[in-house]
């Protein structure tokens with residue numbers, strides 16, 4: 101079950117309610133009011149209402165909303181359930197948050213300021229995996245680096261600039277649309293132009309379409325780079341045809357999308373692409389006013405052991421200078437040092453220039469705005485205000501399966517459906533489950549079960565994305581998500597449920613449709629290790645030499661043996677050793693020896709997932 105990673109430390113609600121009824125549904129009159137942000141987790145709401153999470157979860161389930169303690173619910177739902185406890189909720193739109201939002205407007209207004217001057221375009225590279233985004237970014241980066249200067253370009257700050265015909269272009273160095281979407285979700289529009297990379301041999305693929313959808317939604321012009329034209333199997337004409345079919349009409353077909361053919365590998369056509377970017381930039385008259393206090397957006401941020409918080413800022417308007425006092429997100433600082441994309445010290449950064457800054461108190465988040473303010477006192481004040489009220493800006497939207505909608509739909513006589521994405525280990529189980537689901541579907545009268553996608557194999561990122569866009573739950577039968585899928589599920593809040601018994605799966609689906617589904621236990625993954633070696637011990641048991649990749653291997657954990665994304669065994673640890681010593685746990689980055697209770701079929705390359713179960717209050 102996916103639990104959402106909280107993006108911000110959760111401030112306590114600043115006003116506690118007077119003690120209220122502890123019985124769900126009993127209260128009729130309003131006994132107090134509490135201010136909350138527009139999105140809260142069930143746990144936070146329970147605290148704000150002064151009731152136990154279990155009571156709150158029960159009350160939510162009565163309303164047909166399934167949510168565990170870490171899940172977020174929207175204000176409307178929170179307000180409805182709070183009323184049941186006799187508490188009126190007041191939605192908070194903090195000043196500091198509003199202020200933060202209006203920065204985007206200031207940036208836009210500054211483009212129309214009489215003092216505004218042309219600025220370099222900011223470009224994001226998007227496209228399907230393996231179509232050559234990284235390679236293209238690399239090729240572009242090398243365009244105007246003189247031989248011998250190569251050392252200077254190893255610097256990675258999340259964005260870089262190149263110069264073409266004496267003009268600059270800024271590239272965001274994180275390919276893919278995830279970063280793009282995350283920024284947009286925070287209200288920051290950074291990208292002026294999207295370069296859509298499509299491999300000439302592979303053509304339009306699912307993520308190509310997704311990228312187009314993202315760029316369109318953000319109203320960002322697209323330039324297509326048909327890549328890998330060096331391949332004998334390259335078929336650019338076919339790619340153009342496919343693009344036209346998805347509404348991206350190339351100029352030569354009478355549309356308005358420029359298409360450039362390139363080979364990132366052989367560095368062909370790169371200059372043409374860059375010139376095209378300048379042309380499109382000219383059409384859009386990109387401007388900003390450098391003569392004002394700077395506003396920028398954080399592209400990347402991290403903590404550096406030696407230098408403290410380090411952040412890359414893309415200046416959007418104004419000029420950022422050394423010693424400026426800045427506020428960004430819920431932190432602030434005085435700019436102690438600035439470096440450009442080649443690691444050179446600079447004293448000022450003008451619009452569209454990415455710089456790495458030192459001097460922040462804490463690490464901000466990508467997508468946070470950065471703003472120059474008058475003095476430290478103002479900076480501290482705004483930062484602490486935001487730290488308190490940050491949760492209203494929660495990046496992830498509440499994505500709770502709303503069974504109440506389902507039920508309301510039923511009452512209204514509409515047909516509703518529970519959407520599923522089904523992944524299984526083998527074709528046999530896939531068919532068995534599909535047939536069983538079809539039967540359940542027949543039993544149900546007004547509710548439909550709709551299998552959006554069913555296939556064998558590990559749960560992938562694209563499964564999760566599909567679930568996110570269709571409002572589906574992902575069901576894994578004897579299969580697990582890969583790392584990218586896990587990350588995507590965390591980011592989108594998509595729920596993944598795992599089963600190894602068909603009967604249980606069907607029970608849960610029935611329960612879900614009946615509006616009763618609540619997780620009884622939740623899995624918490626402790627760590628993942630890889631089998632690097634296999635030995636046969638004198639007593640004929642097989643021991644595995646493990647390398648712990650993430651988290652930890654734990655003696656008392658449960659485990660799964662995963663081969664090619666499929667679960668081939670579930671069980672427990674028989675022994676866990678380091679240098680012949682029994683140990684309780686082994687951290688990531690270390691090796692250890694493992695034997696598994698009643699299981700000897702371990703092979704080099706298998707992954708071992710260590711996990712434990714956590715009880716979650718049940719609403720039934």
Ligand code: GDP
Nearest residue numbers: 228229230231232233234235327328363364365
């Ligand atoms: P990304 O997933 O979109 O970032 O793709 P990568 O940049 O990692 O490239 C995927 C694979 O395609 C790598 O093996 C690259 O070497 C290869 N590749 C990228 N561009 C070209 C190209 O222009 N021609 C050829 N033949 N291969 C390329």
